[in-house]
Amino acid sequence: MATRGIDFATLTIKDALDLALLIEEEARDRYQELAEQLEAHHTPEAAGFFRKMVKVEEIHRSELEKRRVERFPKEPRGVTRAMIFDVEAPEYDQARADMTVRAALEAAMTSEKKAHEFFVQALPRLKDAEVKELFLELGAEELEHQKWVQLELDRAPASGDARFDDSDEPVAH
Amino acid sequence: MTAAPLNPNVFKSDLKPIWCPGCGDYGVVQAIYRALSAVGRPPHEIAFISGIGCSSRIPGYTTAYGFNSVHGRALPIAQGVKLANPDLLVLVAGGDGDGFSIGGGHVAHAIRRNMDLTYIVMDNQVYGLTKGQLSPTSPRGLKTVTSMYGSLEQPINPLLQVLSFGAGFVAQGTPADMAGLAAIIEEGLRYPGFAFINVQSPCVTYGEEEQQLRAHKTRMKTLASLGHDPKDYLKALEWSTHYGRELYTGVFYKNPEPPPSYDALVRERQKELSKGALPRERILDLFKKG
Numbered sequence: 001m002a003t004r005g006i007d008f009a010t011l012t013i014k015d016a017l018d019l020a021l022l023i024e025e026e027a028r029d030r031y032q033e034l035a036e037q038l039e040a041h042h043t044p045e046a047a048g049f050f051r052k053m054v055k056v057e058e059i060h061r062s063e064l065e066k067r068r069v070e071r072f073p074k075e076p077r078g079v080t081r082a083m084i085f086d087v088e089a090p091e092y093d094q095a096r097a098d099m100t101v102r103a104a105l106e107a108a109m110t111s112e113k114k115a116h117e118f119f120v121q122a123l124p125r126l127k128d129a130e131v132k133e134l135f136l137e138l139g140a141e142e143l144e145h146q147k148w149v150q151l152e153l154d155r156a157p158a159s160g161d162a163r164f165d166d167s168d169e170p171v172a173h
Numbered sequence: 174m175t176a177a178p179l180n181p182n183v184f185k186s187d188l189k190p191i192w193c194p195g196c197g198d199y200g201v202v203q204a205i206y207r208a209l210s211a212v213g214r215p216p217h218e219i220a221f222i223s224g225i226g227c228s229s230r231i232p233g234y235t236t237a238y239g240f241n242s243v244h245g246r247a248l249p250i251a252q253g254v255k256l257a258n259p260d261l262l263v264l265v266a267g268g269d270g271d272g273f274s275i276g277g278g279h280v281a282h283a284i285r286r287n288m289d290l291t292y293i294v295m296d297n298q299v300y301g302l303t304k305g306q307l308s309p310t311s312p313r314g315l316k317t318v319t320s321m322y323g324s325l326e327q328p329i330n331p332l333l334q335v336l337s338f339g340a341g342f343v344a345q346g347t348p349a350d351m352a353g354l355a356a357i358i359e360e361g362l363r364y365p366g367f368a369f370i371n372v373q374s375p376c377v378t379y380g381e382e383e384q385q386l387r388a389h390k391t392r393m394k395t396l397a398s399l400g401h402d403p404k405d406y407l408k409a410l411e412w413s414t415h416y417g418r419e420l421y422t423g424v425f426y427k428n429p430e431p432p433p434s435y436d437a438l439v440r441e442r443q444k445e446l447s448k449g450a451l452p453r454e455r456i457l458d459l460f461k462k463g
Contacts, residue, residue, distance in 0.1 A: 002352035037194040082181055082210045085351040092203075092348065093386040095194035096377070 001114045002085040008125035015078040016131040017071070020138055021064035022079065023087045023118075027111065028057035030089035034107075041097040046104040049152075053108055057088075060141075088115035088142075102156045109149045116142035177213050181206035184216060188233045197374030197386060198227060200348025201295055202234050205264070207351075208358035209237075212262070220261045222251040224271035227302045228295035228374065231266045245276025248283040248292065255288050259436040262362065263289070269296040273329045274309040284338040284367050289434040291361045294331060295374040298384060305379030312417055315381070332413035332425060335369045336406070341428035342368035343409065345421060349389035353422055360424060366434045373420060389420060396423035403427040 006019070031053040038047035094107035119139035126132045184206045192198050209219065219237035223229035225244035232239025238261075242250045251265040272280060272294045283290070299317060300306040306319040310331065314323040336343050342364040346354035354372065361368035375384045382388065396403075401412060401423070409426035433441075451459075 002350075004352050004356070033190075033199075034194070036189050037192075040189070040191055041194060043194075080178060080180065080210075082178060082207050082355075085207075085355070091386070092197075092199035093195055093377075097194050099194070 001087050001118060003083055003087070004085070005083050006079065008122050009127050011126060011128065011131050012078070013128065013130045013134065014068070014072045014075055016128075016134050017064060017068040018077045019079045019084070020134070021061050021068060022081050023084060023115065024057050024061035024064060026081065026084055026086070027088040027090075027115075028054055028061055030086075031057060034090065034092075034095050037095055038097075038099070043097060043099060045101045046099045049101050049104040049108075056145075086114070087118050088112070100157070102153065102158075105149060105153045105156055109146060109153065112142055112146045112149055116146065179210045179213055179215065181210040184209045184235050184237065186234055186236050190230070190234050192227055192230070193376075193378045195377035195385075196227070197297065197348045197372070197377070198231065198295055200351055200354070200386075201228070201293070201372050201374050202231055204346070204348065204351055204354040204358055205231070205235070205293070207355035208362055209235075211355070211359045212362050214262050218260070218262055219264065220251075220254050220258075221264045221266065222247050222254060223265070224267040224276060225302075226268040226271050226300070227376075228266060228268045228297075229271060231295075237264075245271050245274070245279070247271065248276060248279040248290075251290050251292075252283060252286065252288050255290060255436050256439065259289075259440060263291070264362070265290055265292040267294060268301070268308070269294055269298065269310040269329075269331065270300050270308040273331055273334070277309070277329075280335065281338045284335060284340045284369075286435045287339075287341065287366045287432060288436055289366055291358070291364070291368045291370065293358065293361075293370045293372060295372050296331060297374050297376040297380055298328075299376050299379045301376040301379055305376070310417075317379070328417055330413065330416045331369075331371050332416050333410065336410055336413055336426060340369045340426070341366040341431050343371075343413075343425045343427075344369070344423060345371045345373065345425065347373045347386070347389045347393055347420065347422055349386040349393060350395075350422060353395065357422075357424060360427070364427065364431065365437075366428070366431045393420045393422050396421050396425065401425075404429045 031050045035047045035050035088111055090107045090111045116139055119135045122135055216236040221232035221235055221237045221239045223232050223241050224247040229241055232241055247265050247267050251263050255263045296310055298308055298310045300308050305317050307317050307324050309329040311324050312328055316323050342361055344357040346357050348354055361370050403424040403426055406426055412421055413425055
């Protein structure tokens with residue numbers, strides 16, 4: 001997780017909303033990519049969970065977009081996708097060709113924790129009271145997401161992480 | 174190259190990558206999208222040339238002009254592209270085997286010509302596409318399908334090699350540090366001459382556990398944090414000797430006074446010679462007359 005070129009001290013509420021929705025957009029796109037990777041490698045169960053996450057992240061993104069448009073219908077964006085790196089998106093290294101649903105859920109949990117950390121760590125650098133309030137709200141939401149992923153984890157089969165199991169060599173196709 | 178930044182997704186093609194899940198190359202292509210977006214040149218002004226190998230699939234995953242060419246021959250083809258159309262921003266990509274074994278002879282000449290290219294090598298220390306044979310950067314002792322008892326060969330040091338050939342920009346990164354990797358690729362793209370970027374991009378299927386991105390996160394040290402001045406060529410040589418033992422990232426060397434690139438010199442010469450050149454119709458007449 002990293003950012004580039006964001007001045008948190010001067011972040012406006014408009015840019016903060018845009019940043020938050022870009023974070024959700026990045027996560028949505030990454031889950032989409034991971035689902036496609038796993039489908040291509042015949043791992044439909046974990047891919048199915050990542051597909052679910054695509055929908056979840058899109059809901060979060062569209063909610064933020066709605067707020068943004070209501071508040072600032074015409075104003076252009078002051079932040080770009082190039083400023084964020086894997087804030088809520090699972091890192092590519094989390095995926096494995098033979099990963100289980102449990103491993104996929106663990107990857108999602110790591111991502112929700114990263115996102116929470118991002119909003120909490122930014123707080124001392126924020127100057128705008130409204131932006132601070134938004135970050136507190138978004139940080140709390142990430143905690144709620146963690147609870148949801150934990151519930152899913154509790155329900156998931158207790159199999160070990162397949163990536164550490166002996167498995168056949170990958171076969172080109 | 175002072176254009177406004179573009180959305181990184183502008184550079185993402187509809188073709189889905191088929192690398193193994195967890196492969197380092199996924200991060201490299203993302204870093205390339207980010208770097209290209211920061212440079213701000215639209216896809217139709219960019220050409221991306223590669224050789225053969227897992228990493229050489231990368232041009233297809235971008236919306237730039239691309240040529241997934243011949244094993245080890247990405248650099249000569251890229252030089253031809255740049256000479257034919259010097260206005261293009263030309264990137265070259267490949268693996269360590271493509272660049273330092275099969276195409277090893279081309280590296281020195283591309284560097285001494287100093288064409289304005291950015292060469293990104295995805296160094297995974299094995300031939301991944303062909304199922305994990307020894308590559309030129311495989312560490313001594315590595316057990317693979319072609320070295321059952323461990324490699325007896327000393328690996329090539331790509332950083333030291335390109336520095337000694339005289340490359341004006343030499344850097345190393347890892348997808349374990351996406352922001353750092355995007356920044357050095359952007360800097361390489363902006364450098365007016367031959368830029369070399371070695372990316373430690375682990376092979377998740379045939380690579381060693383200590384070469385994976387998780388290990389990079391704990392092993393990597395940025396040269397900036399060690400106080401390295403990229404203008405210091407001798408110090409850059411010294412840092413580069415640690416290749417294979419330490420994972421130093423950032424810019425090793427950046428020539429503070431870049432000499433004119435080959436393509437710039439060609440343009441200059443063409444301008445000079447065109448003063449005394451015959452009109453095109455007259456040249457055709459000479460051919461017709463035999």
